[in-house]
Amino acid sequence: MQVKKVISGKEVHTQSGCTPSFCFSQPKTFILGFSKGGTVLNQIVIELGFSDVESNANSPSAGQPIDRHPCGSEEIYIVPRTKEGLLNSISEIHYVDVGLNSAGAYLTNHDVFERISKRLMQGAPSLRFILHGTPRQWSDKRCDWIRSERDKMLNLLESEAPKSGGKLKVLARYYFADEPASMQMHFEIIESLDVS
Template sequence: MERWSGVLRVPLHPNSRTFHRVGASLCLSPETRTLRVPIANAIFFCGDRAEGTGNPVIERLSDLQKLSEIVVSKFGSFINAWVIEASVFNGPFAVYKDFIPSVNQYGEPRSYHPVGFPASASTISLLSNCLEEVKKVILGTQVDTKSGCTPSFCFSQPKTFILGFSKGGTVLNQIVTELGFSDIGSNANSPSMGQPMDRKFSESEEIYVVPKTREGLLNSISEIHYVDVGLNSAGAYLTNHDVFERISKRLMQGAPPLRFILHGTPRQWSDRQRGWILNEKDKMLNLLESETPKSGAKLKVLARYYFADKPPSMQMHFEIIEILDIS
């Protein structure tokens, strides 16, 4: 599969004074030099910057281009990978203020609320602006963001996989909160994600490279990966029972199946100085497991522990990205 890859510097809104750096690896049609509609979009939210470590492993796994390549290697060549950095950094601390309005100056959330759906709306805006930027880059040619759909790998609206690494997990918490309070809309009457469309549906629904609305984004999410998330304060994992109850009800009302995977290392889950991380992880896992029987077997949850026999280190915190088991 031919691909276009690069690192973009993109504003969230036309008048924004801040920019997000986004590493992208996108399916490309070699015949027409247009973007092809993928089977899924994998969106990876980065954490704080690890500056001045002098560690080549950490440096390599902090590179947005390299991270986008790793994401493609995990999910397959028919997906698009988007690796997103925060637009604001306070020293090394990522501040996702556009996605989580309640964050403090260090990017730590005070709370997660669905009002205004800021994370899903910001994700849609950012990816749309990325596509516009790609139009200007690919040989100066027009990129058609809804054509190029072939029977070989475009069956329906692309799925969405969401990954949050380290502090990037706070964006996942906000998205999951918004998911719990979102309407299913027409999704309940549409073909399942990844299933062939009948003629009637294909004529009435436009297929896009990325979702065009926050509802489209939220209804397309099929996997949520927490990748060694952690904070210096509470809020690394979502522990709001009401949100998970609402998600379970959405699934029973016709939303597509949803899978959570919590990936961790001793760096976060065995940190005695920040014991709340493990406590929050265990609580979130228990809440998800308690809702699984109520979801009609459509909610799945797994926890995977890496480097269990090694002492905590910053290097393993980054190395988990490369050995991530998404099966």
């Protein structure tokens, strides 16, 4: 019931004025890119790297008043209303068995990850990259550039993580490791996905 009221824009009153989950935390966005969708993630990561950390998810557009929440804080939206709001809400980026028939499945530009690390040090919220893969993409000798790109991206992220003050985290998860590569596992990863 409270969620419906928040989505519709109606105030939610409780005995103490509001609940902590509505008053003290921004919504978090998890972004997942599956298969060729990794190229879309790459573009989002580039946008994130080149976005201004001082752009706040709650900043009003020029000339618009700030809406106040019942708790006295700026209004928090469940769905970000601006590009900056979306970028600032991203807390996890999941590359899910990404791959292409040519190079470009994973982002390998050092400058982008360096900018993300600096952005985190300047006050942007923590960010976690999780790369999920199967033998279909990570062990296929006919597409060895995919594994090479993944390794390069992991190395770039791992080299920037200590520079971010612990706010950049990276993890790789390998599924169906003991099975022969197949198209079936490429889709089964969706059912087995561990986003914890």
